[in-house]
Amino acid sequence: MKPSLEDTLLAAIRTIPDYPKPGILFRDITTLLSDARAFRRAIDELVHPYAGQKVDKIAGIEARGFILGGAVAHQLSAGFVPIRKKGKLPYETVRIAYSLEYGLDEMEMHRDGVSPGEKVILIDDLIATGGTAAAAVQLLRQIGADIIAACFVIDLPDLGGREKLEGLGVPVNADRVRRALRECSAFSPCGRRWIGAQRRDGRGCWTECCRCQAGAPLIRPSFARPPSPTRGEGRSYPTFTSTALSNSMTLSPVESKASERSVSTRQPGRDAMGRWASAVRVKVTVSPA
Template identity: 85%
Template sequence: MKPSLEEMLRSSIRNIPDYPKPGVMFRDITTLLGNARAFRRAIDELVHPYAGSKIDKIAGIEARGFILGGAIAHQLSSGFVPIRKKGKLPHDTVRIAYSLEYGLDEMEMHKDAIEPGEKVILVDDLIATGGTAEAAAKLLRQMGADIVAACFVIDLPELGGRQKLEALGVPVRTLIEFEGH
């Protein structure tokens, strides 16, 4: 019998306790990426609602969002836009600062990566507190993007990230939820 999507994803994600700090259970998707069947199924499930739609760009958040986003962009025949930490992109950029538990960070994208009105899907591996995804959505909107959705493999609902994006009017699609941090 074919395993359900949830069973397949749950069994292919490695759980690492106390990383990056005590009390945190890190959900590592590198094992999912290394499992061809689970990787394909996750991408197919993320793409499915948008197949046949005109999606101009997929914006992936560094670094695992690049892997997922590239595969999604390929499936949807869309362009790909990297959203990176400050100082990593070689051309003219736009930047946004956002809060982390331990202070501030900045992310940026190329100024010419998005044309106003383009339909964009934001992608990353996991939504937790939502600070990074919220900043990326604000950056895309600043560039005039029409954000169709934000897609993640994993949601940690207790941390409230999904609600932050939905409060901005961004629909959120996730494939699996885990309790805790």
């Protein structure tokens, strides 16, 4: 079965805890960009609602918005306009200061990047607080752009960015990863996906995760399938431990017991390349409760 768009994108996005500051779950799209299939699906998703419509310019926000925006502009046969961090553009610019999830910055664009009345789509990889995108909207409007929409691959809904942009009268297109990431960050304090396994002490699973090491609990996501007794999961669910076969994030070792048995199953986890996938083969060792 073809994986859903959400699963494809979510599996291709890497989450780095505490980068660039403690407490930030950094959503790294370099893994998505290097995955040809995920990259294409992300671009198709951004392009799809506007195919056949008159779009004059795509405005991409430095840096990740350049990569996505360039591909979208090509697909829509539109021009591309860079919105850059301050001090990088050679001609006359309009400039604005803004705040983001982890700091303050200034951005600018060429005064003649968009002509008054041109139809523009704003593109970036991610909307968090919406500070960056809202500033970009103000810059574009300052030079007379007619902003049709703002599009993102990732929306971190708890930070209210979408509402901020909608408050400025800009339609936001960012739904496909929204729900998945919300749940993803809800069930694991470091943004990792539940793989149906837990340490014996019930305090998280992967030894390499500083938060699990510190004892933060893993919470089962609401959308995960219930444990299946036919796969040897059900009865002993709270106490089973697993070793991923093709999973670089192996769980902490458990003592072997004569009464334990191993079952091979497929669960969300890391594939052989270390990327998240909706289904990887894992070996589950079922212990008596």
